[in-house]
Amino acid sequence: MDSLNKLKQSVASDAVTQDSGLTRRSFLQMGGLGIAAAMMPRWSLAHIDSGFAYHYRLTAEPAKAELVPGFTTDVLAFNGDIPAPVIRAKQGQPVRIEFTNKLNEPTTIHWHGLRIPIEMDGVPFLSQKPIMPGETFVYEFTPPDAGTFWYHPHMNSTEQLGRGLVGAMVVEEAIKPDFDVDEVLILKHWHLDKKGGWKALTRPRYAARMGTPGEWGTANGVNNPRYNFRPGSRVRLRLANVDNTMTYQLRLKGVKAQVIAIDGNPVLNPFPFEGHKIGPGMRLDLAFVMPEAAVANNKVVLEYQLGKFGFPIANFASTSESALPKKPLPKLAMNPIPVPDIENAETLPFVFEWEGAISPVDEKGETHDTFWLINRRPWQGMGPGNIPDPVADLTLGKSYIFDLKNNTQYHHPIHIHGHTFLVLEIDGEPVTPFYTDTVLLGKNGRAKAAFVADNPGRWMYHCHVIEHMKTGLMGYVKVS
């Protein structure tokens, strides 16, 4: 319990520091300084000049993109762009996103990992009505936590996410840590052939197993992009796995990096990065100092590993500029997430299992395969008349330990909305507690994850392998 006490102290003291930072910040803004536009990375979404600091217009629309060089692919894109624009918000400051649906089907937008009110969670029927083609819905919320998050539709997800509607959302700290480079990489394997033509996004045979993998690997929409950093730069690399299917076993060659945040949330003590798995929906923030060109042999490579082999995701080269003076890597403040009361927490078991059931066709002639179950129950296809009972009825303010058990041979990244888990145990072994919104269960894996049910509403609780979710592995918890 010693580690939990340390965590509690750190969360409390960081919250005080960040609060005083916020006060100073709002004071500066009243003085007319506003937001420094020059700080915005090149592909961040532009602010609307409305006097409201974090005000954006976002669309989802059909577009064309060159993913495989030399070929054009019909995609679905936010503001018509691949990669989707990074949405920048600030911890403790309201953000307003005027979203217009320019698709020819309904949609909603979910802000993955943000602890915000249920009305803004972007889940059809549970939290809002679907946004119909041509309609605009205004999402407005104040992110309590800083970090690397992401956004995506929560309707027809295999298609809408699969064809490109996936973007990063960066919530900056109330007091910004002093990195020289802050780069976002969104990782996605597209279901494309060598000429940029679409292949099947889902096949029942794979949906019932690990999910259907795409074949064209990209970071920020580009296969193995190159980034150039000045030697000595203190780099913060924000990695987000926005893939429908892939779990990436990551490694970094050519430099020693530190893990500074997992799934958006700073870790209490950064630790050396020696490989890490991120399942669909998960993120990882790394920090490193860019080596001199000669030391790095001109290249630092981010790879994912399959068996013995490494495949490049992105590479980083040192520029020929003189090295920046040595400075220590900045430390991130802990997010103000309540530390659960473990002694008095109620433990709830959740078993994730496989069943093979090809359902008969429905009235529209479509089949709805069911392959996956939570506590012996599948839920697939959301509709106004298709909301089952919650998988758990939680009392507002109470602490819970979810005892997660994967009785299958495949990975399941288990995601909860509106709350953030504190992971206590993995595969029966205690771990240094860390916060996450998505717990990756390995083959026949187990995990114990605790949280305070402090956000009232009906919150999705599902696997983030999209085909698993769509074929049964989803449910919701009710907090009241």
Ligand SMILES: [Cu+2]
């Ligand atoms: Cu799954």
